[in-house]
Amino acid sequence: MINVVWVVLLVGGLLVAAAGGTLPEVTQAAMTAAGKGVEVALGFVGIMTLWLGMARIAERSGLMQQLADLLAPVLRRLFPEVPHDTPALGNMSMNLVANMLGMGSAATPFGLKAMQDLRSLQDPSDATASSSMITFIALNTAALNLVPASVIALRVAAGSRSPADIVGPTIMATAAAMMVAVVADRWYRWRQPSPRARGKSPRPPQSPPGRPAAPP
Amino acid sequence: MLNVVDGISIWAVPILLGIIPVYGLLRGVPVYEVFVEGAEEGFKMAVMMIPFIVGILVALSVFEASGALDWVIARLAGPLSLVGVPAPVVPLMLVRPISGGAALGIATGLLQKYGPDSFVGRVASTLQSSTDTTFYVLTLYFGSVSIRRTRYALKVALLGDLAGFVAAVVICHALWG
Numbered sequence: 001m002i003n004v005v006w007v008v009l010l011v012g013g014l015l016v017a018a019a020g021g022t023l024p025e026v027t028q029a030a031m032t033a034a035g036k037g038v039e040v041a042l043g044f045v046g047i048m049t050l051w052l053g054m055a056r057i058a059e060r061s062g063l064m065q066q067l068a069d070l071l072a073p074v075l076r077r078l079f080p081e082v083p084h085d086t087p088a089l090g091n092m093s094m095n096l097v098a099n100m101l102g103m104g105s106a107a108t109p110f111g112l113k114a115m116q117d118l119r120s121l122q123d124p125s126d127a128t129a130s131s132s133m134i135t136f137i138a139l140n141t142a143a144l145n146l147v148p149a150s151v152i153a154l155r156v157a158a159g160s161r162s163p164a165d166i167v168g169p170t171i172m173a174t175a176a177a178m179m180v181a182v183v184a185d186r187w188y189r190w191r192q193p194s195p196r197a198r199g200k201s202p203r204p205p206q207s208p209p210g211r212p213a214a215p216p
Numbered sequence: 217m218l219n220v221v222d223g224i225s226i227w228a229v230p231i232l233l234g235i236i237p238v239y240g241l242l243r244g245v246p247v248y249e250v251f252v253e254g255a256e257e258g259f260k261m262a263v264m265m266i267p268f269i270v271g272i273l274v275a276l277s278v279f280e281a282s283g284a285l286d287w288v289i290a291r292l293a294g295p296l297s298l299v300g301v302p303a304p305v306v307p308l309m310l311v312r313p314i315s316g317g318a319a320l321g322i323a324t325g326l327l328q329k330y331g332p333d334s335f336v337g338r339v340a341s342t343l344q345s346s347t348d349t350t351f352y353v354l355t356l357y358f359g360s361v362s363i364r365r366t367r368y369a370l371k372v373a374l375l376g377d378l379a380g381f382v383a384a385v386v387i388c389h390a391l392w393g
Contacts (some may be wrong), residue, residue: 005351006275010336013278020283029281034306037270037319041262053352054236056254057247061240070318098232106232112360113353128365129358137357137369141348142376148345154324155341160332166341169387173346176383181376 044108051109055091065088067097077180078139079132081121088117092136099143111140125134131194135185145174261360268359272351276314285310300393301385302336304329308343313377316349335392342384347377 002159017026058064068075068090075089082088091114098107101139118133155163240247277286293306301309304326310321323344330336350373358366 006271009275009279013275013280013282013284016284016287017278017282026278026282029277033277034270037273038266040273041266041269042228044262044265045259048262049255052258052261053251053253053255054233057240057245057250058236060250061243061245063236063239073364106361108356109258115357115361116261119363127363129363129367130367133347133358133361133363133370134367134369137354138372139377140357141350141353141373142380143348145345148341150320151273151341151345153309154320154327154344155332155337156339158327158332160327160337162333166338166345167337169248169342169384170345172387173342173380173383177347177376177380180379181372184372184375188372192368194367213249 003019016085048109048112052113055094055110055113059087059090064094067093071096078135081130082118082132086117086121088114088121088132091117092139096139096143099140100146111136129193132188135182135189137182138185139178142177142212143174144178145170231290262364265356265359268355272355280315291334299385301390303338304338305339305343308340309381312343312347314352315351316352319344319349335388338392339385339388342388343381346363346384347380350374350377 013026014023017023055064061164064087071093072084072089075092076084079089091110095107095114096206098110114136118136121132122130138192146167149166151166151170153165155166162196222276237247237251240250289310292310293303296306296309297303308319308322308326311322323340326340327337330340332341350370354366354369354373358364358369381388
């Protein structure tokens with residue numbers, strides 16, 4: 001589906017640009033965006049380095065395990081296939097908790113680390129998302145938001161008399177989003193089990209022969 | 217309430233930065249060495265994301281710069297206002313899953329123009345804080361571990377967004393409509 005969305009965005013935009021005679025501007029925008037993509041990624045280096053270092057300490061000291069134990073009853077049900085002795089559950093817990101508290105910059109590195117942990121549970125040459133990865137991303141994008149700090153700051157800046165009165169609605173709306181995402185995820189999991197979970201039948205070769213495996 | 221929220225936003229990160237090393241030290245972990253060891257991965261991970269982020273940002277910017285996004289917004293404003301979505305909020309709804317920066321810009325504009333305590337301002341605030349930049353998160357998370365086939369991930373994530381939008385509008389109508 002991401003393939004279709006990508007092509008629609010790209011080709012749809014190009015067609016509209018061609019029709020409207022704005023092709024040069026749009027081409028320029030595409031080139032600028034490519035450079036910006038690199039900037040965004042490199043902009044992550046500092047924060048990622050800091051939090052991945054912290055994450056390693058939390059992991060080694062057992063702090064992460066404690067947090068994971070706290071959320072374990074929920075996470076075990078959502079991720080039955082993830083072994084309990086991997087740091088995956090701990091990193092996911094850290095990510096979800098940081099997200100709930102509105103700490104995006106702290107949440108992302110833990111989330112990326114969790115993805116790495118989940119990735120290590122599958123064949124390195126397999127570039128297909130595992131069901132646990134999808135469940136985690138669904139939880140992450142529809143995460144319960146208890147402290148919408150940035151929007152409250154925006155409201156204060158705009159001169160609101162009651163900047164925090166959107167906290168209640170936000171908690172309710174994100175709870176609804178989370179519930180729907182979890183239910184939808186369960187449904188798709190059941191409808192489209194991952195190739196690995198389908199049984200003992202060997203997986204058909206998915207990449208054309210001669211193509212090098214994905215880099216680790 | 218505001219003080220509590222403010223307090224959490226100001227203190228959460230420094231507390232984490234303090235508690236994690238102190239706890240590690242108390243548990244006998246060579247904290248600095250372990251920190252450096254974990255931190256080494258930061259650069260590698262960021263570099264690995266580049267192709268995925270460039271791919272999505274280029275497509276999004278083409279869609280936006282060409283005017284295609286405005287066209288879609290114009291088509292959807294009518295039908296959405298029938299179901300209770302205030303027309304000025306429609307662009308925010310459509311942009312929110314795609315571009316965090318653009319959504320923040322639109323939300324700021326709405327708050328300035330209509331006032332943060334108006335109905336539009338409250339719906340915009342709730343929408344902005346209720347959902348995430350889904351496309352970006354998907355690209356980033358899958359990109360960082362070189363996953364190319366994402367199966368039903370986008371569908372599930374967008375269903376969650378939709379539920380968040382609907383809930384935000386319904387709740388705002390119930391409270392302030």
